[in-house]
Amino acid sequence: MPELPEVETVRAGLAPFVTGATIVAVDVRRDSVARHTPGGSAELQARLRGATIAGAVRRGKFLWLPLTFADDAPPAESLSAHLGMSGQFRVHTAADAPAPHPHCRARLHLSRAGDDLVLDFLDQRTFGYLHVEELRPTDDGFAGGQGSADALIPASVTHIGRDALDPDLDVPAALRAWRRGTRGIKQVLLDQTLVSGIGNIYADEALWRARVHPERPAQATSVATASALLEATQAVMRDALAQGGTSFDALYVNVNGQSGYFGRGLEAYGRGGEPCGRCGNALSRATIGGRASHWCGRCQRRYSPRRAAVR
DNA sequence: AGTAGCACCTGATTGC
DNA sequence: TGCAATCAGGTGCTAC
Structure with missing residues (x-):
């Protein structure tokens, strides 16, 4: 499922195709894809038509394309996208574009330097969406590193914390x-308002790497342990990113739902009952906070107030 | 304020 | 065999 590394892979894959392209038309194939836009698909279509895409920016799992209009003013609006569980983007040349896939929720017709492109948003489980909204200055100095989009983020993303790989993440504040x-x-x-980008899979992986039990109370976590967890999170995401970036071809923007990194490299997620890669103990699996969770009962000790008191 | 729980949705899988 | 229940996932909203 798309977490930070997968969304970054999509962003990096999308950017060279869409930057500088003008949105000619938007074909909404399922109205709910525009559910976050107040006027629904009609407003999404109307506000996107004629806009030029200035780049591709990401914070955590949130992705957006800053938009400029004919007046050449800096971007004040964005096409925001969230992939949900199963969202994908695919790019085609207009001449080679296939008939829309059954899971195609929107098809954008783009034009750049005389080339006509088709950008499909596919989403089997429909938790993803496209949204058009204003960009707002953010008070935490976020710089997406995308030139003209610096320090502006979509209104719907203002409550999302900097992500685990953001070089400007305030680490002491995050640990607190x-x-x-x-x-x-x-x-x-998993709380995206604190440190964003971590989903169910990488949470389990980071906890396994740092040897922390998923149910340890937050307030019983030491600075050292929290710090180790953040470093484990960053390490596993960098590893995934290194693999996720390997497999795309020109017309497919990889969302990496199952392929690529998944199925290799994972030490905990989805491995309930299998031996721990560190100690050989059978990995546990249980639902925690409504989410499937996987951990090693030997490497990742459950918190015990009594043990803590003795020490 | 902080936290828990549910709705949203579809397709694959499991159970009867 | 066929149908129904279950599960998976991220986010945002509501209710305590």
Whole structure:
């Protein structure tokens, strides 16, 4: 499922095709893809038509394309996209574009330097969406590193924290936020308002790597442990990114739902009952906070207040 | 304020 | 065999 590394792969794959392209027409094939836009698909179509895409920017799992219009003003609006669980983008030349796939929720017709392109948004499970909205200055100095889009983020993304690979992540503040409250540490890792980009799969992987039990209360997590968790998160995401970036061809923007990184490299997620790659103990699987969770009961000790008190 | 729980949706898989 | 229940996932909303 698309988490930070997968969304970054999509962003990086999309950017060279769409930057500088003008949106000629938008064919919405399922109205719910525009459910976050107040006026629905009609407003999405009307506000996108004629816009030129200035780049592709990402924070955590949120992706957006800043838009400029004929007046040459800096981008003030964006086409925002969230892949949900199963979203994909595919790019075709207009001449080679196939009939829309049954899971195609929207087809955008683009034009750049005389070339006509088709950008399909596919989404089997329909948790993803496209949205057109204004860009807002953010008070935390976020710089997406995308030139003209610096320091502006879509209105719907303002509540999302900097992501785990953002060089400007305020690490001490992030660790403090992770160590607050009564929730289990895994639920805290999944809280996109604190540190974004971590989903169910990488949460399990990071916890396994850092040897932390998913149900350890956040407030019983030491600075050292929280710090190790953040570093494990960054390491596993960098590893995934290195593999996710390997497999795309010109017309397919890889969302990497199953292929690529998945099925290799994973030590915990989806491996309930299989031996731990570190100690050989059978990995546990249970639902925690409504999410399938996987961990090693030997390497990742459950928190015990009594043991903590003795020490 | 912080947290838990559910709705949203579809297709694959499992159970009867 | 056929149908129904279950599961998976991220986010945003509601209710405590």
